[in-house]
Amino acid sequence: MSRSPNDLAHRLGRQAEAVCRNYLSNGRRQGNYWLVGDVRNTPGRSMYVRLRDTPKGPAGKWTDAATGEHGDLLDVIRESCGLTDFADISVEACNFLSLPRSERQPTASKQTRAMAPSGSAEAARRLVSISRPILRTLVETYLCGRGITASHETGCLRFHPHCYYRPEDSGPTEIWPAMIAAVTDLNGDVTGAHRTWLDPSGFSDAHLGRAPIETPRRALGDLLGHGxxxxxxxxxxxxxxxxxxxxxxxxxxxxxxxxxxxxxxxxxxxxxxxxxxxxxxxxxxxxxxxxxxxxxxxxxxxxxxxxxxxxxxxxxxxxxxxxxxxxxxxxxxxxxxxxxxxxxxxxxxx
Structure with a gap:
């Protein structure tokens, strides 16, 4: 499966709004564009990302009117995540796109590309699919801090470096790293997901490794009877x-x-x-x-x-x-x- 820059940029462009919501969370959609301060996710409106193909260019292309900078969504991933090597950028992009997954090509229709209803089983499945294995991630640090050093048969646990957290008091959406746990039924099908938001600075006794937020654990999807x-x-x-x-x-x-x-x-x-x-x-x-x-x-x-x-x-x-x-x-x-x-x-x- 190709992981060339052009191929990855094209695939990211097909999910441009989802990419922007994940990596440029301080912005917002306006018409066919995502507006944000700059490629490093600073609040503002000077940078605009094209969300759909137009005669002026493909989806995913962006321009910063204040600086004249321009690029594609691979540049967004590079700058917002602080990455330098293309190998690391490629891994992050593939994790977001869930590539590879059983060597399948993403041929999503408009219906499957649509945003899943918040809190739904489909939203849970998408969250699990865009998360990565826990090996050498903050999840391992968190579990070790809790005294859990054995990690056999933990494929149901995943890591998401930029997981949305919406405060219950309707405050602004925040982004924290999170341990994602897949909830499955008796057939092994994912019906829900559980999020444990983590302290990005590592394990501390004050919060037992969890993020310093009001509700660091939440679940979504179809949970009843499953686990x-x-x-x-x-x-x-x-x-x-x-x-x-x-x-x-x-x-x-x-x-x-x-x-x-x-x-x-x-x-x-x-x-x-x-x-x-x-x-x-x-x-x-x-x-x-x-x-x-x-x-x-x-x-x-x-x-x-x-x-x-x-x-x-x-x-x-x-x-x-x-x-x-x-x-x-x-x-x-x-x-x-x-x-x-x-x-x-x-x-x-x-």
């Missing part, structure tokens, strides 16, 4: 609320499939795989967690599924991991796991 899945479920799986909670548990139970339902309400409503015979319910030590456990115990009993509750010593298993240590978490879980599952799923030592 963020780690591993493929057979006859045994664990389910809990938080992503960090389930990843902490998987340090001790690395081969046990796990699901993060993202909230107590969604945990109580998870769908059971047809192969499931024993469910470990990973609870949080709060009233909402207690309610989710009670509901799941009723549902598993009705479905003929054995249920066992895993209870942390502190608020949740990530707190146990961070504050008590891996050895303590190993001991906490060891006495709560069925004997036949200890040798099957449990690490020999923390």
């Amino acid at each position: 963020v899945r780690f591993g493929f479920c057979g006859d045994v799986m664990a389910a809990g609320e938080g992503i960090e909670t389930m990843l902490s548990q998987r340090i001790i139970l690395p081969t046990m499939p796990a699901l993060a339902a993202l909230s107590a309400a969604h945990l109580s409503a998870i769908q059971f795989p047809g192969t499931l015979r024993r469910l470990y319910i990973t609870r949080d030590n709060d009233p909402a967690g207690e309610g989710a456990v009670a509901t799941l115990l009723e549902r598993t009993k009705a479905a003929g599924i054995e249920a066992m509750v895993l209870t942390p010593q502190l608020g949740d298993f990530n707190e146990d991991l961070r504050l008590l240590g891996a050895n303590a978490l190993w001991a906490i879980l060891r006495v709560q796991i069925a004997p036949q599952d200890v040798s099957r799923f449990m690490a020999l030592a923390a």
